[in-house]
Every structure is written in structure tokens, then in C-alpha cells.
Amino acid sequence: MVSIPMLPVLVVQGHDWTCLFFEDRFDGARLLSGYSVGSTKNLVDAQAVIAALQFLMDWTQTEYRPWFNDMILQPLLAKAQ
Numbered sequence: 001m002v003s004i005p006m007l008p009v010l011v012v013q014g015h016d017w018t019c020l021f022f023e024d025r026f027d028g029a030r031l032l033s034g035y036s037v038g039s040t041k042n043l044v045d046a047q048a049v050i051a052a053l054q055f056l057m058d059w060t061q062t063e064y065r066p067w068f069n070d071m072i073l074q075p076l077l078a079k080a081q
Contacts, residue, residue: 005067006032008056015041017049019056 004024011018017037023030038048 005064008059010037010056015039017052019052 007022007024009020009022011020016039018034019037020034021032023032037052039045040049
């Protein structure tokens with residue numbers, strides 16, 4: 001059984017940015033936590049949004065992409081051969 005990593009979801013409502021974290025389970029998705037990322041109302045809060053986006057981009061390269069490659073992409077390519 002393959003464990004799917006926690007997945008972040010960015011929700012933007014007007015100027016406010018929120019990041020929610022979900023866990024995929026066999027009985028459905030479950031919200032683990034969420035926090036306010038920042039806002040685009042002013043420059044300081046917008047910089048917080050940019051920092052959060054950079055953090056998520058790094059996470060996708062260091063955590064999610066290797067998992068996706070090992071657990072999804074490689075098995076699919078092996079089946080195709």
C-alpha cells in the first residue's frame with residue numbers, strides 16, 4: 001500500500017492567502033491544519049506570500065517530486081514496457 005504525502009492547498013480569497021494541508025486516506029481526505037500565509041494588501045505581507053510560495057516550490061522539488069517519481073512515474077513506465 002502506497003502512502004500519499006500530505007498535500008498543501010493554497011486558497012486565495014481576495015487579498016488573503018491561506019495554506020491548508022490535507023491527508024489523503026482511503027475513507028476520504030482529511031484536513032490536517034491550515035494557516036494564513038499573508039496578503040497582497042501591502043508590500044510586507046506580499047513578501048510573506050512570496051516566501052511561502054518559494055518554500056512550497058522547494059518542497060515540491062525535494063519531497064514531493066522524488067516520491068512522485070518513485071511511487072507513480074517509475075511503476076507506470078515499467079508497466080508500459
